[in-house]
Every structure is written in structure tokens, then in C-alpha cells.
Amino acid sequence: MEGEYLIIERLVRNISHEIKNPLTAIKGYAQLLGLKPGDPELVEKTRKMVVENADLIDERLHALYAVFELTPGEKADIDIAGTVGEFVRSLDDDIMARVSHINPPGGVNAVLERRGILRALHLLVGRFDWKGNGGASLTISLRETEEGKPGLDFEFFGVSFEGMKGETFFLPYSEKKLYRGGTELFEVFATARMNGWRFGLLDGGARRGFYLVF
Amino acid sequence: MDEEYKILVADDEAGIRDLLRDLLSGSFNVDTVERGDEVLDRIARDRHDILILDLQLPGMNGIDVLRVISEKKVRVVVVVITASNNVETAITAMKLGAYDYIVKPFDAEKFLVIVKNIVERLELEREVDTLREQVGEKFRFVNVIGKSQAMLKIFSTLERVIDTDSTILISGDSGTGKEIIAKAVHYNSNRKQYPFRSLDCSTIPRDLIGSELFGHEKGAFTGAVSRKIGKFEVSSKGTLFLDEIGNLSIDMQAKLLRVLQEKEFERVGGNQIIKVNTRIVAATNRDLRELVKQNRFREDLYYRLNVVPVYLPLLKERKEDIPLFIDHFLKKYNTEFGRSLNIDIKARMFLTNYQWPGNVRQLENVIKRLVLLSTEKVVGPDQVKALLEFEDPAAPGPGDGDLEAQGTLPAGGDIVSMDEMEKAYLERALEHFDFNISSTAKALKISRKTIHNKLKRYGIVIHKTTVV
Incomplete structure (x- = not known):
């Protein structure tokens, strides 16, 4: 119960932080109008800022509950390594140069939802803040668990995972240094949950990266 | 408020950056960045006076930015703005030297008061720096x-x-x-x-x-x-x-x-x-x-x-400096007491050859008294002698008679001659009046012809900007 309480507390803090920012802009411009009355440019700007920031609040709330509206897709026999390779090759050249993937000989197949894997790859790799983490690189490797289930390890190099904890790292807006949107890891978590996958930090946080077990 | 102060706003929310720019730009130069890892380079480049710093920033979080600012003693006043009202974070920020910690959404008027207080502090600091510089300037080697x-x-x-x-x-x-x-x-x-x-x-x-x-x-x-x-x-x-x-x-x-x-x-x-x-x-x-x-x-x-x-x-061992001290103390006390006393060349020669048992401090005292007590515009050797004898009748001076007999001729005989004194004084007077013979003659109360004769006698050649 204590652990769950901490998760909820963290979630509430994260969300309130993301809502407070646009609220600050709305309140601030309303007060600015009072400080500089009769300025038509300011009136127009205030109108624009209030609308934009109200929309931003709406967007952020929508992004949160949208994950609960995900529906599972069809399952098929998937060549996991091949799917990863295809995804990596679709990346922009500058990002592709920083991502490597290691495949075991013979490949690994499993019956999985292809759309879910691609969504997870897009969120973890495509939506990573490569520009802001200029020294970062990533190795994606296939793993085989003790239960014989296939999985993927996403190990990052040249970035800090300091402060990321197993119980809360995936919460919305917990991690903005690596993922600008703030909800990427939460969406992966929701996707994994919907498909019955496991999603967590590599070696409990001892290594910098994530795992997905299918 | 003074527009010369520069503010850097670091927040990843465009709405906050726009708001603070619009709130502050009437009175300050405002720049913005959206990433924590851009803050330090920007401050190093543009030398902002004030940093408005969000804590949740991509690239490098605000606490880490603050830590580097504190460790490297970067000269910038930091105001932390954050949506978190976590007490521990606030304490950490203040311990790292933040001037203030404001929770979003903040009141714009209160925010402006904080910035105004910072400006007052910065202006005080500038005044202290200027005063310190002025005091320090007095003691630069070139001015000693x-x-x-x-x-x-x-x-x-x-x-x-x-x-x-x-x-x-x-x-x-x-x-x-x-x-x-x-x-x-x-x-x-x-x-x-x-x-x-x-x-x-x-x-x-x-x-x-x-x-x-x-x-x-x-x-x-x-x-x-x-x-x-x-x-x-x-x-x-x-x-x-x-x-x-x-x-x-x-x-x-x-x-x-x-x-x-x-x-x-x-x-x-x-x-x-x-x-x-x-x-x-x-x-x-x-x-x-x-x-x-x-x-x-x-x-x-x-x-x-x-x-x-x-x-x-001892002062008597650095006679070349005595005329400089005389001019320095004359200027100092004439300014302090609103006088315009001068000392004629014979009195200067007397002062230069005096033994000065009390060294520079005694010389300063004598000049100060001359400025305070003299009723004439120009003081001659008699007034100087009288003052020195009044101070200490037993003190050795150059005197008018046999200096060796008075025991006041320094060993090695490095006493400066009257001609050397007069030549040095004339050269300084000419330099002071930009080598204008007429002005120099008027100030020294001698004729232009006398000056020309002295120039010829001492072999002084004027090249308009210097003497040779």
C-alpha cells in the first residue's frame, strides 16, 4: 500500500506540475493586462496566450487518458529481430548512426501484436531527445528470459538515468531529460500492460536502459 | 528600473518564456532559453545579471545548473521558479545560493517586486565595486x-x-x-x-x-x-x-x-x-x-x-622623491582646505635638503600646516624654516651655514644643488603648462626672457611635447 501511495503521490505531483505551467501563463497575462491597461497589442497577445495555454492543458490531460483508450490489435507470427532492423533503418540518418541492434543467429519469432512492438520502438527510440542528449547512443539487443520468453533490451550510453526508480520511472512527466513529451514511457507502460508484456529498467536501474519482455 | 540590466529566462514552456519576456522587457534586456544545458554557455557569452531558472528543464535540470553556478562562482543572481512546492527542493536551491524561490503560478506584481529588490542589490554591489576600485587605484604602484x-x-x-x-x-x-x-x-x-x-x-x-x-x-x-x-x-x-x-x-x-x-x-x-x-x-x-x-x-x-x-x-635617502611629495601634499591639502598655496623654488630646495627625522609623515605635516596657516599665496624659505624650527628647534636642517659642521651633510654628499633643483622645477613647470613659455613665466612670476635665459643655461630644449 505504501508503495502504491508513493506512486500516486508522484503521479499527482507530475501532473500538477504540467498543468501549473500553462496556468501560470494564463494568470500572468491576465495580471499583465492590469499592469499595462489600454495596450491593444497586449490585449491581442493575451487573448492568444490564454487560448493556447488552455488548449495545452487540454492536450496534456488528453494525452494522459488516451493511453487508457488503446485497443489491442491483431496478433501474428513476428520476426522480432527483423522488425527491429526494419524500424532502425527507417530512422533519420543521424539517429540511425547512433543506434545499433544485435541479433542472435537464426532470429527469434513469436506471436505478438506487431503494432504494439512498433509503437514501443517509436516511443522509446524515435521520441528519445537525441538532440538534447548529444552524446547518447543506443544498443537494442534480443534477450531470452529464464521462462523462455523473448524480449528486447534497450541499453543507452552517454546519458544519465540518475533519479529513475523502478516504481515510478514510467509515470507521466517523471522523466523530461530523455523524453521531451513527458508521456512516452507511460505510453510504453500502457502498451505493455495491454499486451501482457513486462516493461522495466534494465537490471533494476543498475544499467541505463529499459527492457520489454513479450 | 535600469534597462542596462540583462535577464536570462530559462524555462521549457513557451508560455512562461513569453510571459516573462513581456513582463520584463520594458525595463530590461531579456533573453530566453528552453534547455538547461544552454544556460551556462549563454550566461558566459552574454554575462546576464539575473537568471530566472525553472527547475524542470530538459538537458540539465535547474538544480544542476544552480550547482555549477555556485561551484564556479558565476556572477549572476538566480531566482528559481518552479511548479513544485516541495520544501526540500526549496532548501536545496537556497543553499546553492538562489536569491529566491517562487512557486508557479506566481503573482506578476510580487514577481516584479522581487526583481526590483535584486536590481537595488546589484546597484549597491556596483557602487561598492566602484568605491573599492577607486581606493585601489590610489595604491597602484604607478600612483605611489x-x-x-x-x-x-x-x-x-x-x-x-x-x-x-x-x-x-x-x-x-x-x-x-x-x-x-x-x-x-x-x-x-x-x-x-x-x-x-x-x-x-x-x-x-x-x-x-x-x-x-x-x-x-x-x-x-x-x-x-x-x-x-x-x-x-x-x-x-x-x-x-x-x-x-x-x-x-x-x-x-x-x-x-x-x-x-x-x-x-x-x-x-x-x-x-x-x-x-x-x-x-x-x-x-x-x-x-x-x-x-x-x-x-x-x-x-x-x-x-x-x-x-x-x-x-629614510626620506633623506630618497631626495628625488621630495619634490613629488611636496606637489602631492600641496595638491591634497589645497583641495581639502580650499586654498591655492604655492611654495617658491628656494623653499622647495630647503625642504628637499632638510634631514626629515620624521620622514614622509613629518613632511606631510609640514605641508599641511603651511597650507592651513600661511596668509600668503606663495611661501618662501623663511616661513618654512620658521615652521620647522617651531616644530623642533633641535632638529637638524640644511641651515644657511656650514652643513658639515652642523652634522647634517649626509655621508657620501648626495645633497642636491640649487641649480639641479631649479632645473628640475623649471622642467616640471613647463610640462604642467604644456611647454607654453608665457603661461610658465606668469605662474613663476618671472619674465619670458628670464625663462629663455634659464633654458639656455641648463641646456633645456623644448620639443613641444617634452623637454630634452
């Missing part, structure tokens, strides 16, 4: 009077050691300018922005000198009603000038030696070790080596102090 060979050699020695933290021991008679040299060392060094403090070891009672130097804890002795910070601690990172160091008692010498060696001490009555980084400049008018032989001064302390010895000559 001393064109004689002896003084030039001293400045050259000091310039070599000025930034090395070496202890300096200045020896010289009373009134030779030991404190001026100590201040020159401080204000020409990389310690100049830190305090300079001085202590005359001969004027503080022996039982109180420990407290003056090292401070004391409350209740350390009768009368110690509160903690006192001693001069060593106050002048840490700066300079402490210990005048008349030969007067320190043996036990105080031992304590001083420990501080010089270990760079730490305890306050009187205290047991907390206090570390300091204080540069010591010591001075004495006694022969410390003689005191060492008499067991009245510790030999180990002597060698620890005497790393860079400086011997200030």
Missing part, C-alpha cells in the same frame, strides 16, 4: 610616490611576488610609508577584491591582542559579552598588515607562527578550528635580528616572516 632608484627597486621586487602569497616584512623608520607599501601590495594583487585590515601591535594592550587577531567566543573572558571575529578571519582571502611586529609578546609570536604554518587557529575561548587564507604583510622599525639575538623575538617566526624583505629608505 617613488621615482628614486631605491623605491623603483622596491616596486620591482614587489611586482615579482605580489600574487604569490609570500609573507612580506617591511623594515623602515617611523614615517617612511610602511602602511602605504602594505596597501600597495594588497591593491595590486589578486587579493584586492577582498578585505585589507591592519593592526598596530604596539598600541593594543597585550592581554587584548589575541582577541584582536583571532577573535573570541562569548564568555571567553570578563567583558566578552558576544562572539568577536578577529582580523585574521575578517581578512581571510585578503591581506592582514601587522605593524610594529617586534612588539608582539613571545606567546603571541608562537600563536602567529602556528597560523602562518598551519593556516588555522581557534578563537580565544573557543575550540573550533578556523581555516584561513590570509596573506601577511608585517612591518617593523626595529632590528628583528637583534631582537632574535636577545631572545625577544622567535627566530623561526623571523624566518617565516622575512620571506620577502623590503627596506624602506
Whole structure:
């Protein structure tokens, strides 16, 4: 119960932080109008800022509950390594140069939802803040668990995972240094949950990266 | 508010950056960044005065930015703005030197009050820096009077050691300018922005000198009603000038030696070790080596102090500087008392050849009295002699008779002749009036023809910008 309480507390803090920012802009411009009355440019700007920031609040709330509206897709026999390779090759050249993937000989197949894997790859790799983490690189490797289930390890190099904890790292807006949107890891978590996958930090946080077990 | 102050806003939310820019740009130059890892480079490049810093930033979070600013002593006032009202985060930010911590959504008017207070603080700091610079300027080597060979050699020695933290021991008679040299060392060094403090070891009672130097804890002795910070601690990172160091008692010498060696001490009555980084400049008018032989001064302390010895000559041993001192003190006291006294050339010659038992301090006193008490615009040798005889009838002066018989002719006969004095004075007067013969003649109350004759006599050739 204590652990769950901490998760909820963290979630509430994260969300309130993301809502407070646009609220600050709305309140601030309303007060600015009072400080500089009769300025038509300011009136127009205030109108624009209030609308934009109200929309931003709406967007952020929508992004949160949208994950609960995900529906599972069809399952098929998937060549996991091949799917990863295809995804990596679709990346922009500058990002592709920083991502490597290691495949075991013979490949690994499993019956999985292809759309879910691609969504997870897009969120973890495509939506990573490569520009802001200029020294970062990533190795994606296939793993085989003790239960014989296939999985993927996403190990990052040249970035800090300091402060990321197993119980809360995936919460919305917990991690903005690596993922600008703030909800990427939460969406992966929701996707994994919907498909019955496991999603967590590599070696409990001892290594910098994530795992997905299918 | 002053538009010259620059503010950098670091927030990843475009709405916040726009709001703060619109709120502040009427009175400040406002720049914005959206990533934490851009903040430090931007400040280094554009030297912002104030940083408005969000804590949740991509690239590098606000606390890490603040930590680097604190460690590298980046000169910027930081106001943290954050959506988190977590007390621990607030305490961390304040401990790292943030000026204030504001929780979003904040009140715009209260925010402006905070910025206004920061500007007032910055203006005070600028004023202190300017005043410190002005004080320091007075003691730049080039502004310290001393064109004689002896003084030039001293400045050259000091310039070599000025930034090395070496202890300096200045020896010289009373009134030779030991404190001026100590201040020159401080204000020409990389310690100049830190305090300079001085202590005359001969004027503080022996039982109180420990407290003056090292401070004391409350209740350390009768009368110690509160903690006192001693001069060593106050002048840490700066300079402490210990005048008349030969007067320190043996036990105080031992304590001083420990501080010089270990760079730490305890306050009187205290047991907390206090570390300091204080540069010591010591001075004495006694022969410390003689005191060492008499067991009245510790030999180990002597060698620890005497790393860079400086011997200030008697004023009579640097006669070339006397005319400069005369001009300097005349200007100083004419300005202070609103007078316009001048001293004629014969009086100047007299002053230059006088023995000055009280050295520079005595010369300054004499000039000050002349300015205060003279009723004429130009003072001649008679008024000067009268004042000096009044001061000390027994004091040796150049006199009108046989100088050797009066015992006042210095060994080696380095007395300056009347002609040399007159030539030097004429050259300075010409330089002062931009080599305009008419103006110079008028000021010296002699004719243009007399000046031309003197120029020919002394072989002075004017090239409009200099004399040869």
C-alpha cells in the first residue's frame, strides 16, 4: 500500500506540475493586462496566450487518458529481430548512426501484436531527445528470459538515468531529460500492460536502459 | 528600473518564456532559453545579471545548473521558479545560493517586486565595486610616490611576488610609508577584491591582542559579552598588515607562527578550528635580528616572516622623491582646505635638503600646516624654516651655514644643488603648462626672457611635447 501511495503521490505531483505551467501563463497575462491597461497589442497577445495555454492543458490531460483508450490489435507470427532492423533503418540518418541492434543467429519469432512492438520502438527510440542528449547512443539487443520468453533490451550510453526508480520511472512527466513529451514511457507502460508484456529498467536501474519482455 | 540590466529566462514552456519576456522587457534586456544545458554557455557569452531558472528543464535540470553556478562562482543572481512546492527542493536551491524561490503560478506584481529588490542589490554591489576600485587605484604602484632608484627597486621586487602569497616584512623608520607599501601590495594583487585590515601591535594592550587577531567566543573572558571575529578571519582571502611586529609578546609570536604554518587557529575561548587564507604583510622599525639575538623575538617566526624583505629608505635617502611629495601634499591639502598655496623654488630646495627625522609623515605635516596657516599665496624659505624650527628647534636642517659642521651633510654628499633643483622645477613647470613659455613665466612670476635665459643655461630644449 505504501508503495502504491508513493506512486500516486508522484503521479499527482507530475501532473500538477504540467498543468501549473500553462496556468501560470494564463494568470500572468491576465495580471499583465492590469499592469499595462489600454495596450491593444497586449490585449491581442493575451487573448492568444490564454487560448493556447488552455488548449495545452487540454492536450496534456488528453494525452494522459488516451493511453487508457488503446485497443489491442491483431496478433501474428513476428520476426522480432527483423522488425527491429526494419524500424532502425527507417530512422533519420543521424539517429540511425547512433543506434545499433544485435541479433542472435537464426532470429527469434513469436506471436505478438506487431503494432504494439512498433509503437514501443517509436516511443522509446524515435521520441528519445537525441538532440538534447548529444552524446547518447543506443544498443537494442534480443534477450531470452529464464521462462523462455523473448524480449528486447534497450541499453543507452552517454546519458544519465540518475533519479529513475523502478516504481515510478514510467509515470507521466517523471522523466523530461530523455523524453521531451513527458508521456512516452507511460505510453510504453500502457502498451505493455495491454499486451501482457513486462516493461522495466534494465537490471533494476543498475544499467541505463529499459527492457520489454513479450 | 535600469534597462542596462540583462535577464536570462530559462524555462521549457513557451508560455512562461513569453510571459516573462513581456513582463520584463520594458525595463530590461531579456533573453530566453528552453534547455538547461544552454544556460551556462549563454550566461558566459552574454554575462546576464539575473537568471530566472525553472527547475524542470530538459538537458540539465535547474538544480544542476544552480550547482555549477555556485561551484564556479558565476556572477549572476538566480531566482528559481518552479511548479513544485516541495520544501526540500526549496532548501536545496537556497543553499546553492538562489536569491529566491517562487512557486508557479506566481503573482506578476510580487514577481516584479522581487526583481526590483535584486536590481537595488546589484546597484549597491556596483557602487561598492566602484568605491573599492577607486581606493585601489590610489595604491597602484604607478600612483605611489617613488621615482628614486631605491623605491623603483622596491616596486620591482614587489611586482615579482605580489600574487604569490609570500609573507612580506617591511623594515623602515617611523614615517617612511610602511602602511602605504602594505596597501600597495594588497591593491595590486589578486587579493584586492577582498578585505585589507591592519593592526598596530604596539598600541593594543597585550592581554587584548589575541582577541584582536583571532577573535573570541562569548564568555571567553570578563567583558566578552558576544562572539568577536578577529582580523585574521575578517581578512581571510585578503591581506592582514601587522605593524610594529617586534612588539608582539613571545606567546603571541608562537600563536602567529602556528597560523602562518598551519593556516588555522581557534578563537580565544573557543575550540573550533578556523581555516584561513590570509596573506601577511608585517612591518617593523626595529632590528628583528637583534631582537632574535636577545631572545625577544622567535627566530623561526623571523624566518617565516622575512620571506620577502623590503627596506624602506629614510626620506633623506630618497631626495628625488621630495619634490613629488611636496606637489602631492600641496595638491591634497589645497583641495581639502580650499586654498591655492604655492611654495617658491628656494623653499622647495630647503625642504628637499632638510634631514626629515620624521620622514614622509613629518613632511606631510609640514605641508599641511603651511597650507592651513600661511596668509600668503606663495611661501618662501623663511616661513618654512620658521615652521620647522617651531616644530623642533633641535632638529637638524640644511641651515644657511656650514652643513658639515652642523652634522647634517649626509655621508657620501648626495645633497642636491640649487641649480639641479631649479632645473628640475623649471622642467616640471613647463610640462604642467604644456611647454607654453608665457603661461610658465606668469605662474613663476618671472619674465619670458628670464625663462629663455634659464633654458639656455641648463641646456633645456623644448620639443613641444617634452623637454630634452
